Amino acid sequence: MSVETLTFGCRLNIVESEALRAHAGADGRDRIVVNTCAVTAEAGRQARKAIRRIAREQPEAEIVVTGCGAEVETQAYAAMPEVARLVGNGEKLRPEGWSAVGTGPGAIMAVRAADPTRVAAIAGHTRAFVPVQNGCDHRCTFCVIPFGRGPSRSVSVVDVIAQVETIVAHGGREVVLTGVDLTAYGRDLSDAPTSLGTLVRAILRAVPDLARLRLSSIDSVEADDDLLAALAEEERLMPHLHLSLQAGDDLILKRMKRRHSRADAIRFCATARRLRPDLVFGADLIAGFPTETEAQFTRSLELVAECGLTHLHVFPYSPRPETPAARMPPVAPQAIRERAARLRAVGAEALRWHLDAQVGRRLPVLAERGGTGRAEDFTPVRLAAEPEPGTLCAVAIVAHDGARLIAA
Numbered sequence: 001m002s003v004e005t006l007t008f009g010c011r012l013n014i015v016e017s018e019a020l021r022a023h024a025g026a027d028g029r030d031r032i033v034v035n036t037c038a039v040t041a042e043a044g045r046q047a048r049k050a051i052r053r054i055a056r057e058q059p060e061a062e063i064v065v066t067g068c069g070a071e072v073e074t075q076a077y078a079a080m081p082e083v084a085r086l087v088g089n090g091e092k093l094r095p096e097g098w099s100a101v102g103t104g105p106g107a108i109m110a111v112r113a114a115d116p117t118r119v120a121a122i123a124g125h126t127r128a129f130v131p132v133q134n135g136c137d138h139r140c141t142f143c144v145i146p147f148g149r150g151p152s153r154s155v156s157v158v159d160v161i162a163q164v165e166t167i168v169a170h171g172g173r174e175v176v177l178t179g180v181d182l183t184a185y186g187r188d189l190s191d192a193p194t195s196l197g198t199l200v201r202a203i204l205r206a207v208p209d210l211a212r213l214r215l216s217s218i219d220s221v222e223a224d225d226d227l228l229a230a231l232a233e234e235e236r237l238m239p240h241l242h243l244s245l246q247a248g249d250d251l252i253l254k255r256m257k258r259r260h261s262r263a264d265a266i267r268f269c270a271t272a273r274r275l276r277p278d279l280v281f282g283a284d285l286i287a288g289f290p291t292e293t294e295a296q297f298t299r300s301l302e303l304v305a306e307c308g309l310t311h312l313h314v315f316p317y318s319p320r321p322e323t324p325a326a327r328m329p330p331v332a333p334q335a336i337r338e339r340a341a342r343l344r345a346v347g348a349e350a351l352r353w354h355l356d357a358q359v360g361r362r363l364p365v366l367a368e369r370g371g372t373g374r375a376e377d378f379t380p381v382r383l384a385a386e387p388e389p390g391t392l393c394a395v396a397i398v399a400h401d402g403a404r405l406i407a408a
């Protein structure tokens with residue numbers, strides 16, 4: 001029996017591809033599982049192109065499609081002669097999802113329980129992603145993720161700790177808590193409602209051998225007080241927050257149906273940095289959201305300095321079918337591309353400032369493959385030697401190349 005996986009998209013999909021293997025191969029059949037993403041039209045195009053290539057190269061292979069694409073673009077995949085079967089996003093981590101009784105995509109909005117994972121490590125990854133939350137109850141006007149992932153649901157604290165313990169027992173040094181709407185963690189746990197901050201504390205208390213705990217993207221306006229307190233007091237909680245900001249103008253944020261204002265974002269960054277002075281922010285920002293004027297875009301550019309952002313993920317707006325934003329008056333494609341380039345340039349400048357400030361310092365780095373690593377604030381580092389991936393080492397920073405630090 002062999003199960004190959006091809007994964008598109010986010011950290012959640014990466015760890016789920018690892019976790020679904022046993023179920024996908026339980027009946028002894030050889031399969032190629034394509035775990036798709038639907039966040040942009042391009043992600044769907046890339047997955048379908050890969051499926052056609054696999055079918056050409058391995059005509060005997062049984063190709064199974066799962067992931068957000070299976071839920072959001074069901075017909076596009078079901079119509080492909082190369083695809084033997086679709087497995088729903090809500091059943092891909094369950095044995096029945098791969099058996100004859102599997103229902104396929106379409107039931108995701110009815111899923112209420114989050115499936116805990118129990119993987120020892122993720123092939124090819126030094127940092128272990130631990131899913132603690134799935135789905136989303138928000139309806140940002142540009143986003144299809146809730147329709148691919150279903151309602152927000154949390155893995156119990158006990159199951160999360162068990163997963164972290166398994167990773168540490170297998171030599172893992174850094175764990176990244178991941179989800180779709182991470183800051184919604186715990187609200188749905190009817191027997192013991194809790195929060196992301198409380199979970200962080202519980203993990204660090206229960207697993208003293210865990211060297212580094214990191215958070216994936218959060219919604220700053222939903223960050224709970226316990227999370228801010230943990231940031232201030234827990235050294236093993238990494239000084240790096242990636243914020244889902246999306247834009248810097250209040251009217252555009254309103255049209256996106258985001259829950260925060262420009263002032264909220266600036267205030268959150270100032271508060272968090274006061275509590276943890278070495279904190280570094282990353283952020284997701286969309287360029288060219290429908291109706292965005294030059295003046296409104298300028299407020300996104302200015303937000304980089306006002307929040308003190310360092311690691312930018314810039315997304316040129318790409319319409320998703322059936323979303324409210326896709327029905328709004330669009331910005332010209334040329335202007336979208338041009339604005340994305342300007343935002344990236346401001347981001348590169350901010351990163352250079354940050355890198356300059358690290359030169360001459362001695363930093364703890366988690367080594368990855370190929371002589372690279374990550375500092376605690378997620379800054380990439382080129383190492384002088386090639387320590388074993390997963391090794392924690394203290395290195396002297398002697399220079400940078402505009403994108404990463406260079407160690408002696």
Ligand code: SF4
Pocket residue numbers: 136137138139140143144145146180181
């Ligand atoms: S919070 Fe908004 S952008 Fe994020 S997954 Fe939910 S709907 Fe999408």
